[in-house]
Amino acid sequence: MSFEWYTDFVxxxxxxxxxxxxxxxxxxxxxxSVKEAAGRIAAESSAGTWTTLNRVPKIxxxxxxxxxxxxxxxxxxVAYPLELWDEGNIPQLLSGIAGNIFGMKALKxxxxxxxxxxxxxxxxxxxxxxxxQGLRKILKVKKRPITGAVPKPKIGFSASExxxxxxETWMGGxxxxxxxxxxxxxxxxxxxxxxxxMTKNRQKAEKETGEKKSALLNITGxxxxxxxxxxxxxxxxxxxxxIDVVTTGCAGVQTMRDVCGDYGLAIHAxxxxxxxxxxxxxxxxxxxxxxxxxxxxxVDQIHVGTVVGKLVGTxxxxxxxxxxxxxxxxxxxxxxxxxLHLAQNWGSIKPVLPVASGGVHPGLVPEILGILxxxxxxxxxxxxxxxxxxTRAGAKAAMQAIDAFMEGHKLEDYAKxxxxxxxxxxxxxxxxxx
Ligand code: CAP
Ligand code: MG
Numbered sequence: 001m002s003f004e005w006y007t008d009f010v011x012x013x014x015x016x017x018x019x020x021x022x023x024x025x026x027x028x029x030x031x032x033s034v035k036e037a038a039g040r041i042a043a044e045s046s047a048g049t050w051t052t053l054n055r056v057p058k059i060x061x062x063x064x065x066x067x068x069x070x071x072x073x074x075x076x077x078v079a080y081p082l083e084l085w086d087e088g089n090i091p092q093l094l095s096g097i098a099g100n101i102f103g104m105k106a107l108k109x110x111x112x113x114x115x116x117x118x119x120x121x122x123x124x125x126x127x128x129x130x131x132x133q134g135l136r137k138i139l140k141v142k143k144r145p146i147t148g149a150v151p152k153p154k155i156g157f158s159a160s161e162x163x164x165x166x167x168e169t170w171m172g173g174x175x176x177x178x179x180x181x182x183x184x185x186x187x188x189x190x191x192x193x194x195x196x197x198m199t200k201n202r203q204k205a206e207k208e209t210g211e212k213k214s215a216l217l218n219i220t221g222x223x224x225x226x227x228x229x230x231x232x233x234x235x236x237x238x239x240x241x242x243i244d245v246v247t248t249g250c251a252g253v254q255t256m257r258d259v260c261g262d263y264g265l266a267i268h269a270x271x272x273x274x275x276x277x278x279x280x281x282x283x284x285x286x287x288x289x290x291x292x293x294x295x296x297x298x299v300d301q302i303h304v305g306t307v308v309g310k311l312v313g314t315x316x317x318x319x320x321x322x323x324x325x326x327x328x329x330x331x332x333x334x335x336x337x338x339x340l341h342l343a344q345n346w347g348s349i350k351p352v353l354p355v356a357s358g359g360v361h362p363g364l365v366p367e368i369l370g371i372l373x374x375x376x377x378x379x380x381x382x383x384x385x386x387x388x389x390x391t392r393a394g395a396k397a398a399m400q401a402i403d404a405f406m407e408g409h410k411l412e413d414y415a416k417x418x419x420x421x422x423x424x425x426x427x428x429x430x431x432x433x434x
Contacts, residue, residue, distance in 0.1 A: 006039035009048055014068035020079040022116040023097050024342050027074060028108040028282065037107060038067035038076040045101045046084060059083070075339055088124035090250040090293055098285055109282040112289055116342040117296060122349065125296040126257060130266045131350025132326065132375060135300055138239050138266065139175045140212045144402055145374050146353065148176030148216065149395065150381040155182055159189045163197035165391055169384065170205035170213045172395020178379065179218035181244050181272040191217070191229055199236045216242040216268040223252050227259050234263035242268040245294055245302075257298040268355075269299035279312055287313070288341060291321045294352070301353035301377050308367050310359025310433045315371060316340070322372055325352040353377050359433035361386070362394075362424040365401035366411055374406065388423050397424035 016022055023045075029037035043049070046065035057063075062083050069077040078097075086092040098112050130138065139146055151157055151165040166177035177198075185191035198215055205213050219229035219241045226248075230241050241260050245253045253269075260267055277284040287304075294302055304321045305313030320340055324330060328351075333340040354376050356368050361383030368378065384394030397420035404414035404421070411430075415422040 005052060006036050006043050009039040009042035009064055010035055010067045012068055012070060014066045016079040019082040019118050019120045021118055021121055023078045024113045024339055025076050026111040026113055030106055030108040032106045034073045038070050040104060040106050041101055042067040042078045045097050072337055090254060111283055112285045113339055114289055114342045116344050119347055126298045127349035128298050128300045128352055129261045130300045132353045135266055135353055141175060144406055145376050145378040147174045148178050148379045149174055149384050150178045150180045152382045152385045154180035159193040159197050162189060162194055163201045166198055167201040167205055168391040169395050172392040173399040174395045176214055176216055178216035179242055181270045184218050184220050195232055195236055214239050216240050218242040220244040220248055223255050226256050230259050230263055240266045240268050244272045245269040246271055246273040253297050266300040269294050269302040271303050288321050288324055291325050295325050301355050303357055304354040306356045306358055306360055306368055307371050308364050308432050322354040361428045362397040362401035362421055363428045363430040366405050369405045388427055393420045396420040
């Protein structure tokens with residue numbers, strides 16, 4: 001049974017205002033018409049509900065979203081008036097455009113593909129504190145990918161073992177070491193002790209290599225704890241803080257953008273739990289959308305995928321996310337009937353460094369850099385610690401693979417004169433860990 005006013009939220013020829021925030025959805029109606037399904041999406045994510053009402057606000061028309069540009073019976077844009085939004089409040093935005101609508105019985109599937117944030121809305125967000133150029137300045141790395149590694153296995157080492165593995169990673173030529181997403185402060189590896197020991201080992205590695213070294217130490221936790229941990233990182237001279245941005249939630253990340261910003265700390269965004277809502281191609285929220293929200297909030301680097309490694313993400317998805325977080329301006333893009341992204345003008349919001357990680361080893365470096373370019377962060381973790389000669393040799397092998405790519409050499413040729421790389425190829429070849 002169709003309900004009276006859902007289709008009041010549909011105007012197929014609507015021309016969005018400059019101040020409208022626009023979302024692109026994919027949807028599959030269940031027992032209602034395409035038009036009514038589109039109307040329900042716009043209504044239930046703005047001012048509507050399932051029945052007519054006796055009393056409505058005077059400004060109702062001003063706060064009603066409009067569904068328009070319906071394509072192939074499955075794609076619809078929804079334009080949201082600016083009046084709907086609490087400036088600078090991402091949780092409120094998500095409660096609107098990514099809230100109840102995913103649970104409507106009238107839809108078999110619903111996927112939020114992308115959002116276009118108007119300048120007048122975006123101006124309430126800080127964006128990255130440092131951005132790509134700022135990170136390169138911190139690490140004194142001009143052109144090649146910024147490299148990093150997580151001690152593996154991901155958890156179980158004591159703070160001093162962790163700091164020793166970090167030292168080996170730095171001595172192998174890497175810029176960064178990183179805590180794993182599930183390592184914060186455990187009985188066998190307390191955050192505070194880890195920070196102290198890492199600080200000592202960093203100084204030693206910088207002295208011995210003459211290179212700048214840093215680390216992505218995981219401060220994830222309740223906000224007050226994150227604030228304390230960020231202060232400690234600042235007090236011990238670190239340049240980054242790592243946050244599991246999905247499990248922390250946007251409110252926590254927004255608060256920590258302010259706190260870390262005041263300390264001059266760059267934010268490394270790990271996206272653990274993202275695949276629980278972005279993997280199903282017909283339902284949920286895309287990683288592209290999540291990455292855009294995190295750019296607006298202001299993380300400095302975020303995981304985007306590798307295409308060829310152990311975790312999901314097609315070449316189209318991964319390269320579109322990378323383009324979205326690094327570009328100043330993008331135009332709307334469809335590939336045939338397939339929607340890719342909405343137009344977006346990022347204005348003065350800095351670019352975010354795309355991070356490729358997950359099953360990476362030296363043999364995969366040419367493919368990944370071939371797909372994503374070299375202006376990325378490259379995390380090679382199991383892929384260095386699993387090297388036949390250990391962590392330091394593994395890091396050297398990965399750096400050699402990067403040099404080979406930067407200088408235009410074929411990996412196998414370069415390996416003839418570079419032992420560690422030859423040993424790595426001996427173990428993994430160019431295998432795609434799946
Ligand atoms: C990679 C990793 C990262 C994933 C995250 C892991 O380790 O530390 O958390 O890359 O996924 O725990 O699996 P390996 P994504 O290099 O040893 O595989 O980058 O897709 O967000
Ligand atoms: Mg991990």
